[in-house]
Amino acid sequence: MATADQVKALVKSHAEGDDERFYAVALQVAARAARSGHSAIAQELRDLVDTLRSRQPSTSAARRPTPVVRPRGELAGLLDVSYPENTLVALVLEERVQERLYRVVLEQRQRDVLAAQGFSPERRLLLIGPPGTGKTMTARAVAGELRLPLFSVRLDSLITKMMGETAAKLRLIFDALAETRGVYLFDEVDALAGERAQGNDVGEIRRVLNSFLQFLEQDPSESLIVAASNHPQMLDRALFRRFESVIEYPLPSPPVAEQVIRNRLATVPTVGIDWEVVREASRSHSHAELTLAAESAAKAAILTDGKVTTHGLVCALRDRLTDMDR
Known part of the structure; x- marks a missing residue:
């Protein structure tokens, strides 16, 4: 799935200790895998990059x-x-948008390499x-x-x-x-x-x-x-x-909408979510509206000592549509 150039870039960045470039190329490989229909492998690569990044020192002084x-x-x-x-890995966007953003970041990180060949980064x-x-x-x-x-x-x-x-x-x-x-x-x-x-x-x-x-x-x-x-x-x-x-930036597709909601509910108990029903109810919502709906369903569940359900999510999504139409 990885191109020859991507394999060389992975090896070179690893040898040079350039972790960020290594992660950026790895995510490009994941995007290429997703476009080729290997969505499971693509998600595994993204999760692996996210895990490795989280293990690095992440104090404010180091990041800022x-x-x-x-x-x-x-x-x-x-x-x-x-x-x-x-970080870009935390954004849930369409594959094509993500790939273009990773390319911009990669060019910026390697701007000296590009300059040596007479090119400028985007x-x-x-x-x-x-x-x-x-x-x-x-x-x-x-x-x-x-x-x-x-x-x-x-x-x-x-x-x-x-x-x-x-x-x-x-x-x-x-x-x-x-x-x-x-x-x-x-x-x-x-x-x-x-x-x-x-x-x-x-x-x-x-x-x-x-x-x-x-x-x-x-x-x-x-x-x-x-x-x-x-x-x-x-x-x-x-x-x-x-x-x-x-x-x-289009409105999120059903798979992206599901991932946005899943991410927001990651720390909240859920029960028997029918994601096909939720995906259908999420149509016409923006990323921000999906997040607000997930938060609304989560807070309702927390205050009633319950768990987030399909019904609760669908109701919250419909409420957001009603609010947008006002």
Whole structure:
């Protein structure tokens, strides 16, 4: 199932003591196995990687990157900084999405190897899809995997009534990208990069978008830029060309939905769950909605000294659909 290149990469990373690269390649092998129909082997490989990672020293000091100078002055109001310890293996996503994310992380870890051959790693990601499908969590996981700080751009502070000020603040953020390597998240980027052809647009707003596109084009930093949008149809077409990877996050398929629920109920007693029924009831739910429904069923069971049942899960899932329709 593993390609010759993957076998060589596994041997080389093991010889060099590069555990993270070893795990990343192993997960690529798992993804390839899953696409070939060997889902059981793929899951065994993922579980093995997860187990091995959990045995490594995982103190906060070991996982957390050395804190850089925190945003000061005007930047303090534009960027929120955190040091995530999330990992990609903890995300439950479609195989194709997972594979692309592992590729991005692998290229970043081996950026010196790529540079020696005249290539640059992917570092601009545009994540699109419905709310609650894992886009923001992806930014946290990528930062955690690479042990980089996560800088979340505060669009409410960035976008002001004075559009000239907005462009100036954008320049401050992109200057920070060059000074401090990290993962910079532009969440709900459609507020900043809406389609320029809209009839209700004004010249100043178009100039802000043009500035954003220009900054993206000319950015020479080694930082990663992650932009996320729930409404890709609202984004200006030129924005898509500024990102090496445009990754679409669909609503979870039934198998993924089941895994999301199983993960959330891992520490809660269950009894006789009919997963086929649960999978059917989980259709049209996002990852976030599935998690909330599982938590609701679990809390109801805990408060009644009972166990989570198929009926309890299905009722919780239906309640979430009702809440979404309001």
